[in-house]
Every structure is written in C-alpha cells, then in structure tokens.
Amino acid sequence: MSSVKSTATWSSATDVVKHILDVHHPFVRAELPKLADLAARMGNRTVEQLVAAIADGMSTHMMKEEQILFPSIVELEQAAREKRAPHAMLCGAEGPIAQMKAEHDEARATLILLLKACDEAPYRAIRERLIAFQTDLEAHAGLEETVLFPWAIRLFDAA
Template sequence: MTAFDINILDKSLGEIARDLPGASRVFFSHGMNFCCKGHQALATSIQEKNLDVEEILSQLNQLIPAEAAEFSEKFVPNDELINHILERYHQVHREQLPELIRLAQRVESVHGDNPDCPHGLASFLIHVEEEMEAHMQKEEQILFPMIQRGMGGLAKSPVAVMRMEHDDHGESLTRLEELTHHFQLPADACNTWQALYTGLAAFKEDLMNHIHLENNILFERIDNYLGGH
C-alpha cells in the first residue's frame, strides 16, 4: 500500500469528494454516503459497506492525473458557487419532484395489486417536495444572501440548521430506497414504472451532490470564517 493510499484512507469522504474531482461518482456507485456522512473516514466507510479496499483505492487513484484538468467547485468563489447550486440543483429539484410524484401516482394506481408496487411512494414524495421547498426557500431568502453580503459570522447559525435539515434529506433518500426496493424493477415493469425509477435514481444522485457542495464546500467555508461579521 502506497503512502497516498494510507493518507487517503484517513481522509473523510466529504474531503475527498471536495478535493478530488470524480471521487463523488466513485462513492455514489458503491453506495457510500459522501454528503450527509461526509465526515466519515474513507476506511470506516469501506469497512461498514464491506467493500474491497484495493478496488476503491484503485478507482480513486485513477482520478489523480485528471485532477488538474477537471473543473472543481472547491476553488469557485461563493457567489458563483451559489448561482451554480441555484441553477443546477434548486431549479432541477423543482422540475424533478412534480414529475416523479405524477409517475408514482400512476404506478400505484395501475399496479397496486403487484407485490413489488411501491405503495405510499407518491404521498412520501409529496412530503419530500414540501420539506425541500421549505428548505430551499430558507437558503434562497436568508442564508445565501447573508453569505453573498459577506456576513459569514452571522451565517454560522443558519448553516448549522441547514446541515441538520440535510441529515433529514439523507434519511428521506434511505426511505425512498426502502419503498422502491433500492430501485429494483420487476421483470414486467411498464415504461412508466421504468421512467419513475430512473428518475428517482437521478434525483438521488443530484440531491447527494447538492448536499455535498453545500456541506463540504460552501458551509465548510462559513464554519472556518474568521471575519468580523
């Protein structure tokens, strides 16, 4: 095992995802929670998931040569990062959830007698939409303007609240996987059912990346802010 391997095993998932472009895709493919459990060490996560340490390290090592060439949000100014979050994630979630709710309602209505039917999914997605909309409004109306005005010190308290709500979003993703049997489709799944699970998987990945950008990059800057406000 190289010195790099030993080093990276001690680093947190969030730190690696923040500093090494492409690492978040590796973690996502193995079901490793780099957003809400971003503080967890890589070695601990590998052990908890019973994964092959050499395989994970090999995949991460392959990303190293591309690091300098790839865009990394780590170095983006706060204003630009916030605009990216708003356009890439807030706007997209507001488009994703109504469609996912519609698809879930259709699947439950048509396939309610199928033992694999995700009963209760539509109502749960409505709850998720309500919770996320309230959360995003707080960020858009209170937290993000504070950060953009350089009020880093005052922003620490609302950041702590947003982190807790991110944990709730992480639990919602776990519940989504339970309701859908980890997005596993029955052999005879119709096109609507397939579209639903494909959309849910995309939503999950987007939300995890969204939380990662905020928790491990934007909010980390606020946690470390030493200014006067």
C-alpha cells in the first residue's frame, strides 16, 4: 500500500500525476478482477453486482483521467514552465474536476454498501480485500482531491 506524501514533498503536479499512474491506477486494475473472482465464488448476486458497479465506474473514471484530465494538467504545467500558451485544453477545469469528485464519492458509497453486504464470517476473504481497496482508494482519491485537483485549478486559472 502506498502512503500519501505530504503536499510539500511534491515538486510538480506532473510528479503527482506520475505517482498516481505508477501506483494507484495499476493497483485498482490489479484488484478489480480479484474482487470479481471472490464475489463470484461467494454466489451472492448483490455482492457481484456491487463489485461490477465499482469495476465499471472506476475503469471509466481512470480512463477519463488518463486520456483527458491528466494530460491537460501536464500540458498546462509544461506550458507555464516554457512561458507559452497551452495547447487546446479542457474548457475550464472546475467542471471535469467536479465530475471526477462525484465519481470518487460514488465509488466510496458503493464500497460502504459492499462492506455492509460482506459483514459476516463467510465473507472474510473478500472483506479483507475490500478494506485494502478502500484504504488505497482513500489515499488515491484523497491525493487527487486535496493536492492534484486544487493544483490543476491554480494552473488553469494562471493560464
């Protein structure tokens, strides 16, 4: 499990993006099939559906970050460093960022439902994996919400 570095240790928003792409997104992608597999073995339709909902939501969410939001942040930072206008950008950072936060909250809420559904003894194995997933999601979404997104808004406002 990765730890959240304090804001002061990040030298650029690009470094934060790299960390998320190196550590958190691969963790989520590695865990989702394992959770789906455990859910299938439990034979509980609700648990399977909730795991599928997190998998769908997080896969699309991370794809949007990787293909749209993060490249925009990296480009904004590079343009600022090179004292030039950024290439074609998102039209405003607030809208896409609000959407990303709403998707984090959706994943958080689904995880809470899942943990409730997996509260009993036979669910111990999946429950432990879900708790580890939740811990990583808090570090991951927390880093985006408290460090990266505010940084992106400052970069966007300055551009």
